[in-house]
Amino acid sequence: MTGPGRTDDGYVLGHSARELDRLDLQGALYLEPTLSVLERSGIGPGMRVLDVGCGSGDVSALAARLVGPSGHVQGVDRDEGTISAARERAASRGLDNVGFEAGDFARGVGAEGFDAVIGRFILMHQTDPASALAAAARSLRPGGVVAFVESSMTLLRDGLHSQPPSPLYDRIVRWKCAVVGGAGAHLDAGMALRSTFLAAGLPEPETRLEAAVVGGAGHPYFRYIAESVGSMLPMARRLGITGFDAASAAALGSALEAEVAASGGVLIAWPVVAAWCRTPGA
Ligand SMILES: C[S@@+](CC[C@H](N)C(=O)[O-])C[C@H]1O[C@@H](n2cnc3c(N)ncnc32)[C@H](O)[C@@H]1O
Structure with missing residues (x-):
């Protein structure tokens, strides 16, 4: 591994x-804050949008609906397999105004003149988030939109992230922070977004913090937590972090749900920070 989620081998979630x-699942859970930042930032019909670190294309799909048939969304991800999956998902969603290409956006994207550059849960995985953001912003036309959503894992603290305090959630949060931080990703990318924008030479952004408060039986967050731990197991093994294995990870969603149901309590889901601005006009 050469650093924080910087190569396919070193990427914490695989x-x-x-x-x-x-x-x-993550796309469904974070649909509202994502759609909200895309709309508030001014993404609309006819625009050409660049989605950096697009993964399976969930954010690209939201943007594609906003730009409509006269617009276009270009997704970039450095993992070829992920790009193939994004193309398949776009086809199954009936989207014909999106395209996907493999590449490392932090080294610059060849194309220019985009009306907007967007990304979610991506700056946290960059060696130098500000220089990666600056590289992405160089693809914009003057007066273009920059809109990002990042998580802030450090906001979930023992004793504060659940009511009444959930010992299992304590364990999960500490474990996930240890693995993500151990892989070199930035745990506080959300709270750092404003300073990342400024360090990238962008104007003062507007910012929002949002988190769901989860309690009800069958809430998808419980399954999401179990799936996240499952995806991180290979990295945890590499880092020598113990605490969960495949069997305990698989049972984690129902165990957490049962604990919360028994206490009649609630959990704060992983909070996200959104930031957006427009670059100076022509
Ligand atoms: C946590 S996923 C987020 C995916 C998507 N933005 C979403 O919210 O559903 C991060 C993705 O960024 C990709 N990635 C990380 N660093 C990258 C880089 N410098 N250039 C392109 N893709 C990158 C990874 O391959 C992974 O698919």
Whole structure:
């Protein structure tokens, strides 16, 4: 591994079929804050949008609906298998105004003149988030939109992220932070977004923090937590972090759900920060 999620081998969540399913589940859980930032930032009909670190294309699909048939969304991901999955998902969603290409956006995307550059859960995986963001922003026309959503894992603290306090959620949060942080990703990318924008030479962004409060039986967050832990097991093994194995990870969603149901309590789901701005006009 050469650094924080910087090569396919070092990427904390891997690129398995299971991880692509986890991305779909994550897309559903974070649909509202994502759609909200895309709309608030001004993405609309006819625009050409670049989605960096597009994964299986969930954010690209949301943007594709906003830009409509006269617009176009270009997704970029450095993993070839993920790009193939994104193409298949776009076809099954009936989207013909999106395209996907393999590449490392932090080294610059060949094309220019985009109306907007967007990304979700991606700056946290860059060696230098500000220079990666600056590289992506160089693909914009003057007056273009920049809109990103990042998680802030450090906001979930023992005793504060659940009510009444959930010992199992404590364990899961600590374990996930240890694995993601151990892989070199930035745990506080969300809270750092404003300073990342400024360090990238962008104007002062508008910002929002959002988190779901989860309690009800059958909430998809419980399954998402189990799937996330499952996707991170290979990296945890490499880092020598113990605590969960395949069997305990598989049972984690129902165990957490049962604990919360028994206490009649709630959990704060992983919070996200959104930031957006427009670059200076021509
Ligand atoms: C956590 S996933 C997020 C996917 C998607 N943005 C979403 O929200 O569903 C991060 C993705 O970024 C890709 N990635 C990480 N660094 C990258 C880079 N420098 N250039 C292109 N893709 C990158 C990974 O391969 C992975 O598919």
